[in-house]
Amino acid sequence: MHNAKPLPNYLVQRFHGWKATTFADNKAWYKRLADEGQRPRAMVISCCDSRVHVTAIFGADQGEFFIHRNIANLVPPYEPDGNQHGTSAAVEYAVTALKVAHIVIVGHSSCGGVRGCHDMCAGHAPELEEKSSFVGRWMDLLRPGYERVKHIEDEAERVRALEKEAVLTSLQNLMTFPFVEAAVKSGDLSLHGLWNDIGEGGVEQYLPAENAFKPI
Known part of the structure; x- marks a missing residue:
């Protein structure tokens, strides 16, 4: 090379x-x-954003987290179609080989990928609509999330809500993987959704009973 x-x-x-x-x-x-x-206790799926430093946030040492990063911390649904699926492969390895006890999805504020999805769905980013756009086609995963928040009038609040929808989308899609579903139902695996406010240093966790993100 x-x-x-x-x-x-x-x-x-x-x-x-x-x-x-x-x-x-x-x-x-x-x-x-x-x-x-390695014997990591948890898999962390976070955004590629350079400002999201999950090992620093949780004071983790080498060997504690099995980390996978992608645009907007998204997990696609289970689709064994013969194509290459980096995120799905990482999830499979973490659950079936490493047998992690936790999968933690970490979303964050000011996410460029989520902002791109928002603008694309709102018709303001035609370049992302192109079939040749890897980012656009990846962010198609979040289109249903946009539909759930598009009614929010304030744009900043709408984008922030979409950042949290990215976390929920990933949690939902994780359960379409048979080996994830089986591990969750047996009690060997738990799923967690977090949202990190970069500027404030805050972390919110999703609480299913309240259907809301709450500070930890």
């Missing part, structure tokens, strides 16, 4: 700093992780 280039110097320097400090201070722990394999 002639297009690949060496890392930028600032990343090389940061690596050497990490190797000399964090790694050196915890070398035995890293060796144990390498030798014994």
Whole structure:
């Protein structure tokens, strides 16, 4: 691959700093992780957004979370159609191989993917309607969510509600996977929905009994 280039110097320097400090201070722990394999207690599905730092939010160390990130923290429905499904593959591996006890969907404020879905569904982002748009076709998963919130008059409130609909859509779609449904019904797996307010540092969790997100 002639297009690949060496890392930028600032990343090389940061690596050497990490190797000399964090790694050196915890070398035995890293060796144990390498030798014994991973045993994460939870899978976290979050957005690709660089501002969402789930390990920092929960103070997690290496080996605690099996993390999958995609645009707008969405899980597609179960569709074994022969196509490539990165998110579905990650869910399958987490549940059937790693046997995680929890799957946590983490949505967040100011989500660009959700905003794109909102604008696309409102007719203001024709570029996302193109069949060639990977983002647009991915955000089609959230179109039903837009239909549920489009009546909200205030745009900022509508977009925020759609961010939370992305979490609920993922929770609903998870239950279409037979192995997820079986693990949930047996009590071996629990599903959780969170929404992170980046600017305020807050986290809300979805409570089914109240059909609402509440601060934790």
